[in-house]
Amino acid sequence: MKDPGNKVIVININIDGIPVFPTNTVEMEPILCRVVSAIDSEPFVVSISAGKGKSKSLGEFFCPFLEEMIQFEKEGLELDGQRYTIKIGAIICDAPARQFVKAIKGHNRYGGCERCTQKGTHIKAHKRMVFANLYDFALRTENSFRNKTSKNHHVGTSPLLPLHLDMISSFPLDYMHLVLLCVFKRLILVWSGQWHKKKLRHKIGMREKACIDRRLRRIGISYPKYFYRIPRSRAY
Numbered sequence: 001m002k003d004p005g006n007k008v009i010v011i012n013i014n015i016d017g018i019p020v021f022p023t024n025t026v027e028m029e030p031i032l033c034r035v036v037s038a039i040d041s042e043p044f045v046v047s048i049s050a051g052k053g054k055s056k057s058l059g060e061f062f063c064p065f066l067e068e069m070i071q072f073e074k075e076g077l078e079l080d081g082q083r084y085t086i087k088i089g090a091i092i093c094d095a096p097a098r099q100f101v102k103a104i105k106g107h108n109r110y111g112g113c114e115r116c117t118q119k120g121t122h123i124k125a126h127k128r129m130v131f132a133n134l135y136d137f138a139l140r141t142e143n144s145f146r147n148k149t150s151k152n153h154h155v156g157t158s159p160l161l162p163l164h165l166d167m168i169s170s171f172p173l174d175y176m177h178l179v180l181l182c183v184f185k186r187l188i189l190v191w192s193g194q195w196h197k198k199k200l201r202h203k204i205g206m207r208e209k210a211c212i213d214r215r216l217r218r219i220g221i222s223y224p225k226y227f228y229r230i231p232r233s234r235a236y
């Protein structure tokens with residue numbers, strides 16, 4: 001049975017870069033937090049660093065957040081006489097940000113798969129790194145990550161290691177880049193005949209494109225305001 005005296009607050013952390021102005025290279029890199037134990041909680045800012053391009057020093061970028069988080073993990077939080085344990089549920093970032101905060105190789109380099117130890121195959125013709133073997137390689141684990149068992153995966157030491165965090169499962173892979181902007185975007189290009197630039201039997205015709213366009217615009221009207229990227233018309 002759960003100990004009623006020990007309540008846990010689970011938080012998710014998000015790290016991403018936001019261009020401040022469209023015309024120059026100044027970027028803000030906020031660390032955001034959301035309490036996931038409360039489903040209606042809004043994300044709030046933990047820290048913001050800004051500068052030209054991405055942060056160069058991992059230590060500098062994480063220092064204020066880490067100090068506070070380590071203290072929370074050690075001492076918990078007391079609110080209205082109740083002590084809470086604070087736990088990180090997930091660190092949510094896109095692939096470049098994960099590579100940065102975990103100090104690992106990019107997904108387009110040998111040893112770049114975050115989930116298993118296969119080296120990968122570079123397909124020259126498509127300029128792609130492929131991790132196609134789903135069965136023959138050991139999965140990465142919390143221990144293998146912390147002990148840097150796979151030498152070809154790490155490029156440094158992640159500043160997040162002092163936290164009680166599973167360095168593999170606490171970093172979900174992002175659906176937007178893996179599926180929507182990668183696989184699905186390529187499928188659309190193939191279906192619309194723009195991938196190989198040749199006439200295909202299954203090519204989507206102008207009438208179908210116009211129909212998809214209409215439907216996308218119709219769906220866009222009903223999207224909640226919280227969605228930043230709503231479906232929009234695409235000029236072919």
Ligand SMILES: [Zn+2]
Pocket residue numbers: 113114115116117118131
């Ligand atoms: Zn893999």
